[in-house]
């Protein structure tokens with residue numbers, strides 16, 4: 001077993017026992033990055049000096065017998081340095097003070113934030129070592145990282161294939177041993193879908209559970225920071241660090257953060273697991289359906305009761321998402337005007353400066369979304385598209401409210417297929433959008449979801465199982481995910497790279 005292959009909780013135990021140092025662990029992960037990242041290309045920015053400095057500080061805490069406090073632990077955060085010396089990666093759409101934050105876009109290529117996002121401040125306050133910034137589709141718009149303005153990331157299970165997206169850099173880094181855990185963001189599936197395609201765990205918390213302060217906005221009513229890890233225990237640990245109220249984000253919930261690791265009992269006897277009949281569609285890869293059905297049997301073996309449920313407005317999730325998300329994006333991205341920050345290409349007039357800057361700074365998918373969103377919000381179309389979409393969003397949320405009266409969790413596939421080939425879907429945006437057909441509803445409803453590995457297809461590519469819970473139901477989905485994980489060994493497999 002290599003140090004870079006350890007889970008967070010395994011590394012925690014070795015660090016606490018003094019069997020390894022944070023510097024040794026961090027150096028092992030940096031060496032691993034140097035060995036494989038030319039092929040995987042998970043990172044946009046690497047900060048090895050910063051990481052080693054943080055690792056030395058983490059080791060010094062032990063020597064001094066007292067942990068120096070880099071900043072006060074955030075409210076609701078577990079005490080006791082849960083991430084002391086643990087190397088973590090951060091998606092490049094989350095602000096890091098003094099370290100470039102590009103959103104995978106030319107328009108922010110040279111942007112260096114003057115402050116840390118709250119989630120980054122919390123990682124640091126928990127003692128984490130920050131390795132760098134991971135690749136993403138431009139402004140998190142995409143499902144493969146191919147929309148990154150810089151380069152696509154490759155799936156560690158098959159380098160010819162995508163890692164999923166938009167948090168594909170974070171997912172690939174976790175799968176390839178290039179960090180022990182990572183932060184991503186999920187607006188319509190961008191944590192769960194890449195986790196599925198890379199064979200790891202990815203958790204999207206309830207809207208408002210985690211602060212969005214310092215997360216560069218894509219679609220503000222949907223965006224949420226999530227965690228990508230090698231197992232469910234690590235997801236519980238990392239979520240516990242980043243969750244909690246933040247006065248700097250008015251949408252963050254002022255609700256105490258439970259000890260998520262207390263959900264890891266392995267006991268799901270008597271729990272009710274819903275299977276939505278709308279989530280098994282023609283056209284999905286048969287091996288995905290078979291693996292998900294087998295996982296449901298496993299849950300039944302563990303004592304859960306499997307119940308069929310209906311989410312009748314599921315068909316509308318894709319069109320509703322592709323009205324609301326672009327509408328919000330078109331408003332959020334208006335700030336990149338070449339005047340305040342980011343790229344500036346000076347034109348002949350102010351208007352020309354806007355045109356040149358935005359014309360060259362944004363890639364084709366971002367422009368497509370801005371046009372779609374502006375159209376949906378314009379006078380005469382607002383009622384027909386945007387307002388209508390908001391009403392249907394309420395119906396989708398109602399579907400989940402009714403289902404959760406009957407069941408504790410809802411289990412479905414995460415993605416209709418395993419990892420597709422690089423270039424396979426870039427010419428057809430609609431095909432790409434369909435990749436998130438099973439994940440979008442969770443964001444529209446504001447609830448939580450987790451991906452856990454549940455098998456491999458004939459080509460050796462990972463298959464993902466999605467568990468959805470009600471608002472603030474993180475304890476419930478973690479409990480079911482952990483019980484399933486402990487009864488299977490999919491999470492122990494590592495890619496051949």
Ligand code: GLN
Nearest residue numbers: 140141142187188189190
């Ligand atoms: N793939 C979806 C999109 O392109 C979701 C992206 C995300 O969750 N950030 O919008």
